[in-house]
Every structure is written in structure tokens, then in C-alpha cells.
Amino acid sequence: MKLTITAPQNQPAVVFSLVDQSALEQLIANKSIETLSDVVTATQFKAQFSEQLPLVGLSTETPFLTLLGLGDTEQLAQKKLATLAQHIITVAQKKHAAIEINVAALPAKFQYIFALQLTQANYTFDEFKSTKHQQVLEQVYFSNSQLTAQQIELLNALQSGQNLARDLGNKPGNTCYPEYLVTVAEELVKAYPNHLKLTVLDEQQIADLGMGAFLAVSQGSDRPGRIITLEYNSDREEAPVVLVGKAITFDTGGISLKPGAGMDEMKFDMGGGASVFGTLRAICEANLPIHVVGLIAAAENMPSAKATRPGDIVKTMSGQTVEILNTDAEGRLVLCDALTYVKRFNPAVVIDIATLTGACVVALGKILTGAFSPDDELIHELETAGETSFDRVWRLPVIDDYQDGLDSPFADIANITGPVGGGAISAACFLQRFTREYRWAHLDVAGTAWVSGAAKGSSGRPVPLLTQFIANRVK
Structure with missing residues (x-):
């Protein structure tokens, strides 16, 4: 339309x-x-x-x-x-x-x-x-x-991008898995060859980079994980806006198995990655003059004889070790290695997008996306873009007071805290330990990436927010 x-x-x-x-x-x-x-x-x-x-x-x-x-x-x-x-x-x-x-x-x-x-x-x-x-x-x-004509152009581009994100989110896990997402990336490059450049890392390359946390998630599945990077306008000299999307194409919880009721909705656990695909399509359609990198951390979280056990310790690409106390806190594991990897792009800002915690749904429901960052200016940019696109965020704390809860007696960091509440905040604090070298914000879209009930389906959020955020940064 x-x-x-x-x-x-x-x-x-x-x-x-x-x-x-x-x-x-x-x-x-x-x-x-x-x-x-x-x-x-x-x-x-x-x-x-x-x-x-x-x-x-x-x-x-x-x-x-x-x-x-x-x-x-x-x-x-x-x-x-x-x-x-x-x-x-x-x-x-x-x-x-x-x-x-x-x-x-x-x-x-x-x-x-x-x-x-x-x-x-x-x-x-x-x-x-x-x-x-x-x-x-x-x-x-x-x-x-x-x-204005410019607004109409952006709206038509947004429609194309948000529809792609919704399509990806709505596909079942048996057809939408990490290798399938590679084909999605390849099709985008074919559609916009003058804008996009694609890099795909397979599990051997991921292992060679030392991404032990990512592999701790993907190793339980027969579907191999992939790190997919799409660079938009790579010939531009300015530091890029980097988007990092969690794309767990199906999340059983692993050995820390989820309850069966509602598990079908765990196909939506790749909503962060879907939003990165959608945003990239939108900015290609709008032909925005800006440098952007989109990374999709794609894996499937399954229980098997190869799966990670609670208590296992892995080494991340950053060199920090993580004790995995709960295999259902897997999103932060794939993201921490991805967030280390994107340092090579010398980013202007990094925004990760993830259906990360049920705690964020408890805090904000299905209306607002949780936004975490120590950077006041970056939060203001996100809030402004959210109001313009009616894809709004609400700031939650990410402060050192919560970091002690992530300490482990056996490793540098645990992937969850004890039963003290603030789960969305502690998850953001976990990610913060891997983002100290650049400007960073975390968007927890666990409550906003999809709708449950009779009208069940992917919302395609936060594509409007991210696209508007990028458009606002065009000079």
C-alpha cells in the first residue's frame, strides 16, 4: 500500500x-x-x-x-x-x-x-x-x-521495513532459523546492492574469535548459529550507528526448560534481530545518507546432550568468563560476544535490541519498550524518536549499584542474579560490562515485540523507533 x-x-x-x-x-x-x-x-x-x-x-x-x-x-x-x-x-x-x-x-x-x-x-x-x-x-x-514529501517517503519506507520485521517474527521456528536468516540478508543485498555489504560468520569462525558465550547457546541445537552483519553505506567516512539484534529463532530455555504453556510464542524471541533487518530495509528504501551497521546474533536455544548445563563456565570474546546459572538467560550470552565484536567498527553509538527479560514485561507491560543507558543524551535521542514515531521507550536504571548481584564465586560474572528482583536491570548491567568502550543503549522489547491472545502476532517494533532515530541523526 x-x-x-x-x-x-x-x-x-x-x-x-x-x-x-x-x-x-x-x-x-x-x-x-x-x-x-x-x-x-x-x-x-x-x-x-x-x-x-x-x-x-x-x-x-x-x-x-x-x-x-x-x-x-x-x-x-x-x-x-x-x-x-x-x-x-x-x-x-x-x-x-x-x-x-x-x-x-x-x-x-x-x-x-x-x-x-x-x-x-x-x-x-x-x-x-x-x-x-x-x-x-x-x-x-x-x-x-x-x-511533507519527505515524511511520506519515510512512511512508505517504514511500512516496508516494519512489514519485513513482522513477517520474520511471525514465521515458525521450523522455517525461520539462523541459516534462513542468512538467506534473508542475502536477499536484502540483492535488492539494495549499492547500499549493503554482507558478512556472515559460521560457528567455526565464531569459535576462532573466542565467542564462547554465543556458542554456549547455539551448541545445543542441530541448527548452527550465525553472526550476520549488514553494513549500510560502508563507503561513508563517519563513524556508524550500530544496531545489534538478538535473534534466538526459537527459545526452549535449553536445559533450564521453559514451561510448555505459551512456549509457541518463543518463535518471537528473534524480534530484536527482525527489527534490525526491518530497519535496514527501511533506511535503504528511504535512501538515508548515513553510515549504519546492523548485526544479527542468530541462534536456536535447545536442550540436548550437547547443550550447556547450569553451572558451566565459558570464556567470552572480551576475555571475561561467565558462569551460566540459567540457560534460559541466553539472550545476554549471544549479545555479549556480539557487543564485543562490533568494537571493530569504531561506532558512534551502539544500540542492542532484545526480547531479553520477562521482568521488563512486569515493569512496563506491553506498551513501552525498556531503555537502558548511562548516556543521558542518547536516551534523549531515543525518547524523541519514540515520541515522533509513537514507538515509545521508558528509561530504566543501569547503574553500578546493581552490578554486585552479578558476581560469581567461580567466574568473573554470573549470567543471572539471585532472587532479588530487578531482572531487567541486572540483565542490562550484564551487557554494560561489555560496552564500556563506546556509547551504548539497550532496548528490552520483551513486552513490545509481539502481541499475545486472539490477535497474536509480531508487532514489528521497534522498527519505527530505530528508523526515526537514524533519520534524526542525518546531517
């Missing part, structure tokens, strides 16, 4: 017009809609939020017009816009190739988020369905919009 602010040559026959409740009388006086006053009176249309009034054949400008209430725009909140977006997509997706949305009544500060939420509402995933989703909507034209 393509978004545009340029009037198409053939004007869409289907128009949705957003209506401010306070301006309803003014709209009634508009002579382009015949007998509107009578229809409004008969239907008791008040332009309350999400209230609709179809006007077929009554407008002199279009045969199919639907008025869609905004309520009082002074009281309008961003979170409500998703409801409007979903309503429009539900009506139009299967019936109309092109629609127009008159957003004159929508305050300018909401128009970008509303357009983004239309793209999110339009997403479907039916790869494994016998009956495919019938979707005909190809174009959305925003009339009377204050969006």
Missing part, C-alpha cells in the same frame, strides 16, 4: 473525511453535500470519536463519501488514532484499490502518526494459510494534509 499527498490522475471514488465535532455545523453548511442537514438530523450523527456516517450519492464531489468523527480534537490522544486507522482499513482493504482521506480536521501534530498507523493496520500475514487474504487496497491519498 502506497501513501501519497500528490493528487492522483484518477481521483479515488471513495473518500473518508475526518470531522471535528466542533466544526460539524460548518460542515453541514457546505453546499457540496446535498441534504446533509437532513441526514445528520435523521441519523443523530454527532461526529463523536470513530462515529461514521456513509453518504452514498449525496456529495457532488465523490460518489462514496464517509464522514468519520474525531470527537473533540482538543481532547484527541495519539493512542486513539489506531482505532480510526483500523476502521478505515477494515472498510477499504478488500474492496477499493485507492481511497482518499481528507485530514483537514486532524491536527497537524497527529497526521504523521495516523498515516503510520494506517500502514500498520493494513498488515496481514497468511503465508501458511490455505485461503489467502484478499487485499486490493494499493493507494491512500491524503488530501488537505500538512505532511
Whole structure:
């Protein structure tokens, strides 16, 4: 689905017009809609939020017009816009190739988020369905919009990237595994050969680099792990923004086995890596002039005779040793070696993205992503990008007071703390020990990377946040 602010040559026959409740009388006086006053009176249309009034054949400008209430725009909140977006997509997706949305009544500060939420509402995933989703909507034209051409370009790019991340997250573990993610990277390079350069490390190369923590996770599976690096605009001289994504393509917990209930959702444990793929596609589509490196740490966490045991001690690429007290705290193990590896790129900043802890879900639920960094300026950049893209973060502490809980009597560091709470914080503190040499932030997306329940599926977050963060850094 393509978004545009340029009037198409053939004007869409289907128009949705957003209506401010306070301006309803003014709209009634508009002579382009015949007998509107009578229809409004008969239907008791008040332009309350999400209230609709179809006007077929009554407008002199279009045969199919639907008025869609905004309520009082002074009281309008961003979170409500998703409801409007979903309503429009539900009506139009299967019936109309092109629609127009008159957003004159929508305050300018909401128009970008509303357009983004239309793209999110339009997403479907039916790869494994016998009956495919019938979707005909190809174009959305925003009339009377204050969006810029640059914003529209970024929105279309974001849609492409977020959809890729959602597709990857929704695939089951038997089809989406580390080696499959290599093919995804190869396809991206084929699609954007002038932008991307690919490097893939196999397990022998990973072992040669001394990544004992990464291998402690991947060794339990018959699916070998991979370190996938995609460099965007590698010819640019500036220090890159580096994104590091955890991609555990299925997480059983290993020997520290998870409960069976809900384990199917552990296919979403590669959401961090999926978001890196999605962000790279988005910035390729937007052709942003900036240097970015995306690393995907891909492995499967399985129990087997080869799997790591609780109490095993491994040596990381950094030289620090880790006592693995819980094999289900595996994300930090693959990430710590990846975070050491990316030092070779002399990064401007490093952001790791991981479905890391259930503790973060307890703290923040499914609304906000947990953001950890000792760098106030970097947190401010992430918060700003999150507000712009409505893919918001909430800062949680990563301070030395929590580091003592990670001490081990047998190794330099344990991979979990004792039963003292603050699990999301201690996980971030673990990662911090491997990031002291550059500016770094950690995003815990365990609560935001997917949705459970009847509407189960990948959200594609934080692709909007990361893409906006990178776009904001373009000079």
C-alpha cells in the first residue's frame, strides 16, 4: 500500500473525511453535500470519536463519501488514532484499490502518526494459510494534509521495513532459523546492492574469535548459529550507528526448560534481530545518507546432550568468563560476544535490541519498550524518536549499584542474579560490562515485540523507533 499527498490522475471514488465535532455545523453548511442537514438530523450523527456516517450519492464531489468523527480534537490522544486507522482499513482493504482521506480536521501534530498507523493496520500475514487474504487496497491519498514529501517517503519506507520485521517474527521456528536468516540478508543485498555489504560468520569462525558465550547457546541445537552483519553505506567516512539484534529463532530455555504453556510464542524471541533487518530495509528504501551497521546474533536455544548445563563456565570474546546459572538467560550470552565484536567498527553509538527479560514485561507491560543507558543524551535521542514515531521507550536504571548481584564465586560474572528482583536491570548491567568502550543503549522489547491472545502476532517494533532515530541523526 502506497501513501501519497500528490493528487492522483484518477481521483479515488471513495473518500473518508475526518470531522471535528466542533466544526460539524460548518460542515453541514457546505453546499457540496446535498441534504446533509437532513441526514445528520435523521441519523443523530454527532461526529463523536470513530462515529461514521456513509453518504452514498449525496456529495457532488465523490460518489462514496464517509464522514468519520474525531470527537473533540482538543481532547484527541495519539493512542486513539489506531482505532480510526483500523476502521478505515477494515472498510477499504478488500474492496477499493485507492481511497482518499481528507485530514483537514486532524491536527497537524497527529497526521504523521495516523498515516503510520494506517500502514500498520493494513498488515496481514497468511503465508501458511490455505485461503489467502484478499487485499486490493494499493493507494491512500491524503488530501488537505500538512505532511511533507519527505515524511511520506519515510512512511512508505517504514511500512516496508516494519512489514519485513513482522513477517520474520511471525514465521515458525521450523522455517525461520539462523541459516534462513542468512538467506534473508542475502536477499536484502540483492535488492539494495549499492547500499549493503554482507558478512556472515559460521560457528567455526565464531569459535576462532573466542565467542564462547554465543556458542554456549547455539551448541545445543542441530541448527548452527550465525553472526550476520549488514553494513549500510560502508563507503561513508563517519563513524556508524550500530544496531545489534538478538535473534534466538526459537527459545526452549535449553536445559533450564521453559514451561510448555505459551512456549509457541518463543518463535518471537528473534524480534530484536527482525527489527534490525526491518530497519535496514527501511533506511535503504528511504535512501538515508548515513553510515549504519546492523548485526544479527542468530541462534536456536535447545536442550540436548550437547547443550550447556547450569553451572558451566565459558570464556567470552572480551576475555571475561561467565558462569551460566540459567540457560534460559541466553539472550545476554549471544549479545555479549556480539557487543564485543562490533568494537571493530569504531561506532558512534551502539544500540542492542532484545526480547531479553520477562521482568521488563512486569515493569512496563506491553506498551513501552525498556531503555537502558548511562548516556543521558542518547536516551534523549531515543525518547524523541519514540515520541515522533509513537514507538515509545521508558528509561530504566543501569547503574553500578546493581552490578554486585552479578558476581560469581567461580567466574568473573554470573549470567543471572539471585532472587532479588530487578531482572531487567541486572540483565542490562550484564551487557554494560561489555560496552564500556563506546556509547551504548539497550532496548528490552520483551513486552513490545509481539502481541499475545486472539490477535497474536509480531508487532514489528521497534522498527519505527530505530528508523526515526537514524533519520534524526542525518546531517
